[in-house]
Amino acid sequence: MSTILVRGGTVVSATGSQLLDVLIDGETIAAVLRPGATVLGADPAAVADTVLDATGKYVIPGGVDGHTHMQMPFGGTEASDTFETGTRAAAFGGTTTIVDFAVQTPGVRVQDSLAAWHEKAAGKCAVDYGFHQIVGDVTDESLKGMAELVDEGVTSFKLFMAYPGVFYSDDGKILRAMQTAADLGALLMMHAENGIAIDVLVEQALRRGDTAPYFHGTSRPWQLEEEATHRAIMLAHVTGAPLYVVHVSAKQALEQIAEARGKGQNVFGETCPQYLYLSLEEQLGAPGFEGAKWVCSTPLRSRAEGHQDELWRYLRTGDVTSVATDHCPFCMKDQKEMGIGDFSKIPNGIGGVEHRMDLMFQGVVDGRISLERWVDVCCTTPARMFGMYPRKGIITPGADADIVLYDPAGHTSIGLGGTHHMNMDYSAYEGFEIDGHVDTVLSRGRVIVGDGGYLGSPGHGRFVRRELSQNLL
Known part of the structure; x- marks a missing residue:
């Protein structure tokens, strides 16, 4: 010692x-x-x-990234960072704790899916790590399993309003999971997009021949993020569950979160550096297939519509609670290239676990946020949000x-x-x-x-x- x-x-x-x-x-x-x-x-x-x-x-304090996906299976492939490579990159970027997502698929118990992620990570990580649990199959058994996971130190659970046939939960399943989370005092996390409507728009775009990466963004319009965010907030209000909306990209969705918070509801919004810096026009609209590099969900939003500036403003007001990366990396070769000729087959995800602290510090330099707010949204609040404070997120x-x-x-x-x-x-x-x-x-x-x-x-x-x-x- x-x-x-x-x-x-x-x-x-x-x-x-x-x-x-x-x-x-x-x-x-x-x-x-x-x-x-x-x-x-x-x-x-x-x-x-x-x-x-x-x-x-x-x-x-060392950075706390509350949203990563190491070795996550998605779209017929797997996120390219292992727990070893991803946490080493996190360390280079000043992040000393990650909270990754264990994924439950239909037919697998949540306890067994968590055990599989423990096996992936154990003995591999350069920095400390925790887990959220994705509940991909809301059943009586899964709801009982949530209580067991809380006892094991996994105190947050994620549902999806998107990806029908993969992770999607309908409103009835969401309601039941929220009721359970409320009873446990656990945090319910939500990917808020109207996946049923999005699938229709995707199918229509491909039928028109709109196959380039740019159309990934236009087929997931901000209205369907705002609608799903509002619906999640209302379901949380009915159940009394605390709600944490992940990777918010649309200013209108954040307006819904800010309004709910103003009324005293336990609703929190997370955004990511890609939504603060990148855009539909400049990145997804890059020539040829280049835009595939920036395909993620929720998608990058239009700079002309002012989403990026508004997200920075909501960071200053506190309605954006924390900044995470949603680190879900895929290589262009043999992974993103799966979507050549069909944007819906591009694996969704951006790698950023190494760059979050730097990118957010640039916001300090540019006068977007204060030095203290930088530490708050990147270190302290994520530690508090996910039950690791004052062990993490503070120098004391x-x-x-x-x-x-x-x-x-x-x-x-x-x-x-x-x-x-x-x-x-x-x-x-x-x-x-x-x-x-x-x-x-x-x-x-x-x-x-x-x-x-x-x-x-x-x-x-x-x-x-x-x-x-x-x-x-």
Whole structure:
């Protein structure tokens, strides 16, 4: 067990920033000290095995990405990042905890599907990890299984209003799952798109010969995201279940969430960097089949309609609760290419687990959000939302020593030739230039990224048994 002193940096929390030193003892934070303070009458550097100079840098909690899909089967293929490669990329980007999704398919018990994801992740992860449970088959047995999973530290459950025949749940099944979640005090997560109507629009587009990636976006219009979001909110209101709407991309859907929150309902909205930076016109509308790189659901929205600016505004007002990545990477070769001539066969997903902290810091540089809000939506609120606070998401005595030294004077060029470590043959953010850089990353007191290289190892990351959400109104 070693002792580390992080000296000379500006510690940033969700509520303020201050020049402070951080003393780490083993895997946890032992003390947060004013500059010049002593420990047992001595300079803390004298009791530390290692001193990390953080002068000129921000010292922030390790990032918590509450929405990833490592090794997820989808559309006849599987997400290209394993738990090993994906969590290593997360570490490079300053994320020290992920919450991935265990997937239940019809006929499989939720307990058995969770066990399968434990097997995928155990001994592989570079950073700590937890699980949400996708309930793809709402039955009496699945609803009973939800209670068992809560006891095992899996306290959030996801349903889909999209993908009929795959993950889709009708309103009756959603109602029953919400009733169970309400009884358990668990968080109900929702992919909110009207999948029945979308399937009709997809079929009509293909019949017209509109097969390019661009039409993935136009066949999933914002109206069907807003409608599904409103319906989910109403069902949650009937049942009393807390509702967390994932990957919100349409400003109208966020307006529904903001209105419900204004009335005191336990409704929360998550968005992702792709919806803040990328667009239907510029990315999905790229020439030829290039737009397939950015096919994801919910889809990228029109910049001309102002979705991106409104999402940033909702970040500032607090109606966007947290920023996650929905990291679900697929390579162009042999994966995205499955959809050449038919956009509906393109695997849905964007890789971004490595870039979230940088992209959101650029929002600070650009005056979109405050420094404290950056830490709040990327670290603190996700930890609270998913029952890991104050163990994660904050720099305070007793917390896990998950710490990032972030250099605001540094620079990050995103792309294959830059800082891209995900198991993909492209990056959705190639060419982006970030006015900041992840300098050093500690996971539970161990330096896993430093001096520009990876110093971690598979199996360092541990499963996090989560408590119930601490962010309910």
